[in-house]
Amino acid sequence: MQGIWSGTISFSLVAIPVRLVKAVAPGRISFRLLHGTDYAPLARKMVCPEEQDIVPPEEIIRGYELGPDHYLPITAEELASVSPERSRTIEIVEFIDMAEVDPVYLDHPYYLVPLKGGEKAYSLLAEIMRRTNRAGLAKFVLAEREYLVAVKSEQGALALVTLHYREEILPADDIAPKNGTVDEEEKGRMQRTMEAMRAEFRPERYADERREKLLELLRTKRENATVTAPVPGDEEGEGPADLVAALEEIMAEVKRKQ
Amino acid sequence: MSRRVVDLEGKSLSLTNLEKVLYPDCGFTKAHVLEYYRRMGPFILPHLQGRSLTLKRYPQGVTGEFFFEKRCPVHRPPWVQTAEIHRSGGETMTACLVNDLPTLLWVANLASLELHVPLARAGSPGTADAMVFDLDPGEEATILDCARVALILRELLSRLGLASVLKTSGQKGLHVFVPLNRGETTFGDTKRFSRAVAMILEKNYPELVTAKMAKSSRTGRVFINWSQNDGSLTMVCAYSLRARNKPYVSCPLEWRELELLAGRGDPEGFLVLPEEAIARVEAKGDLFREVLERTQHLPHL
Numbered sequence: 001m002q003g004i005w006s007g008t009i010s011f012s013l014v015a016i017p018v019r020l021v022k023a024v025a026p027g028r029i030s031f032r033l034l035h036g037t038d039y040a041p042l043a044r045k046m047v048c049p050e051e052q053d054i055v056p057p058e059e060i061i062r063g064y065e066l067g068p069d070h071y072l073p074i075t076a077e078e079l080a081s082v083s084p085e086r087s088r089t090i091e092i093v094e095f096i097d098m099a100e101v102d103p104v105y106l107d108h109p110y111y112l113v114p115l116k117g118g119e120k121a122y123s124l125l126a127e128i129m130r131r132t133n134r135a136g137l138a139k140f141v142l143a144e145r146e147y148l149v150a151v152k153s154e155q156g157a158l159a160l161v162t163l164h165y166r167e168e169i170l171p172a173d174d175i176a177p178k179n180g181t182v183d184e185e186e187k188g189r190m191q192r193t194m195e196a197m198r199a200e201f202r203p204e205r206y207a208d209e210r211r212e213k214l215l216e217l218l219r220t221k222r223e224n225a226t227v228t229a230p231v232p233g234d235e236e237g238e239g240p241a242d243l244v245a246a247l248e249e250i251m252a253e254v255k256r257k258q
Numbered sequence: 259m260s261r262r263v264v265d266l267e268g269k270s271l272s273l274t275n276l277e278k279v280l281y282p283d284c285g286f287t288k289a290h291v292l293e294y295y296r297r298m299g300p301f302i303l304p305h306l307q308g309r310s311l312t313l314k315r316y317p318q319g320v321t322g323e324f325f326f327e328k329r330c331p332v333h334r335p336p337w338v339q340t341a342e343i344h345r346s347g348g349e350t351m352t353a354c355l356v357n358d359l360p361t362l363l364w365v366a367n368l369a370s371l372e373l374h375v376p377l378a379r380a381g382s383p384g385t386a387d388a389m390v391f392d393l394d395p396g397e398e399a400t401i402l403d404c405a406r407v408a409l410i411l412r413e414l415l416s417r418l419g420l421a422s423v424l425k426t427s428g429q430k431g432l433h434v435f436v437p438l439n440r441g442e443t444t445f446g447d448t449k450r451f452s453r454a455v456a457m458i459l460e461k462n463y464p465e466l467v468t469a470k471m472a473k474s475s476r477t478g479r480v481f482i483n484w485s486q487n488d489g490s491l492t493m494v495c496a497y498s499l500r501a502r503n504k505p506y507v508s509c510p511l512e513w514r515e516l517e518l519l520a521g522r523g524d525p526e527g528f529l530v531l532p533e534e535a536i537a538r539v540e541a542k543g544d545l546f547r548e549v550l551e552r553t554q555h556l557p558h559l
Contacts (some may be wrong), residue, residue: 037491038471045325052331052368053317217273239454243558247458250417254410 005142006115009125009151009158011092016122017115018090022143023159024109027211029218084141090151090160092136098152099133105163112151112158122158129153262473269337269360273367276438280319280369285505286532288369294499294532295366299359302497304550306362308379310343310353312368312492320501327370330354335364339482341380345490355380372503376494377448382441383489388549389436389448390493391456392427392483396468396476401528404432405520407459407467407480412513414455418557423548424516426528428500428508431480432516433493445489451556452484496546497535505530507535510545 003019033042046055062079116124116175129135135152148163238244261271276289295302313327330352339355346519356362356373365373377386391411408424411434415422423435456469459482468475469482470504486493499505509530519527530538
């Protein structure tokens, strides 16, 4: 497993060397865009609609859109001046109860793998967090962005999940209907139905069916594929019988002559 | 950026960046490109006339990035003639028609070094005016192999009662054109016919010819790209420059010249530069004229 980052988790006097790895690999199947006639992979070009010309990279700048046709240019140096430095440590500042975290805040999950010399402290922290159901809250800079993260325990291992910031969460106030009285009898009926449908969460019972069908399609196509580029037009053998006969005859004459 | 406004045939044309070197290997500038197309105008224009142009633009010269442009740039002078093209998706598109010298120079000024046109006129998109055999040497094959194939092809076609005309691709291959110029010949006809011809050549000269697009079967052989006989595809126009290290021209040749070149065994002999191309048309006229004028019927279909 390739590491995204390595450094240390620290709080108070504890420092644990770890490596950050992905916890999920989205199963999306991606395709390359090709030129249909020769299968050449397509490249993206930045084109200026005003000049109808390709814009070379050194002429491309960033602009913050203030309004239609009104931009505030921002230089790379200005952006760098506000970008935090990449963290060397995940500094835990608070321990929180994971149950208090609304799932809407959970963004992206990772695992933390212990590095040499850190195994003992790693296990200790994981064990205590598991028993107390606590998670460590930290600020952490990865790829020029500062993340709020929770370090938590998961089956004896440490996991890290990036959290959304408060201002990223959209208000849900207007979603639930304000009025609407609930009939007691209806309530009971629904409750009984739900009770009958109750099950344990077993994600392995579900799969992305489109993905599986697509994989199957690709497998079959690959087994039957003989060409690397399309051969357009009809596939009716050698061609029109009359023409093929004439060509065969002429070809024989031509070869005799040679 | 330098800019010069010229008045040509009563049309005002703005030429820019004339000193820009577009072929760094030989210092060939935008001005040279414009001068070439100006002098070649009387010979290339009949082959562009009424056909929707695909621009292949090299704003940074042949060593820089390029892009194809099928749509006629919206910032075009008002006198540029266009045609509405129906595309496969049901949408329409406005394409440039290079019907006069000012338009040719305007297009050249956009650094469209290469000019590509379909085998049909915009007004009759389903009619194949010509059938083409695009002879493309695979790896380890050369234009001399293409010449061998072209000579066999000419023999085969002439025994079918069909005259054919030849030009270099300006790259590494040869283009054999069979003039048709009959309103009723469709791309279905030319594709069926050319495919049958390509397959019979592949069958009889398996070491020399392939009719398959797969890269692997092309090594050491000449790929006869019959699938170019398609209303949605374009071929590089006769007398167009190519974007190679030097401004080689896709230049019509006489069959006699091909025999001589093939006999001499020198692939370099097929390379024609602008000066030579102009000297040739001034001396011999347009060797490709027949492609536009000769009427022929595809037999045995």
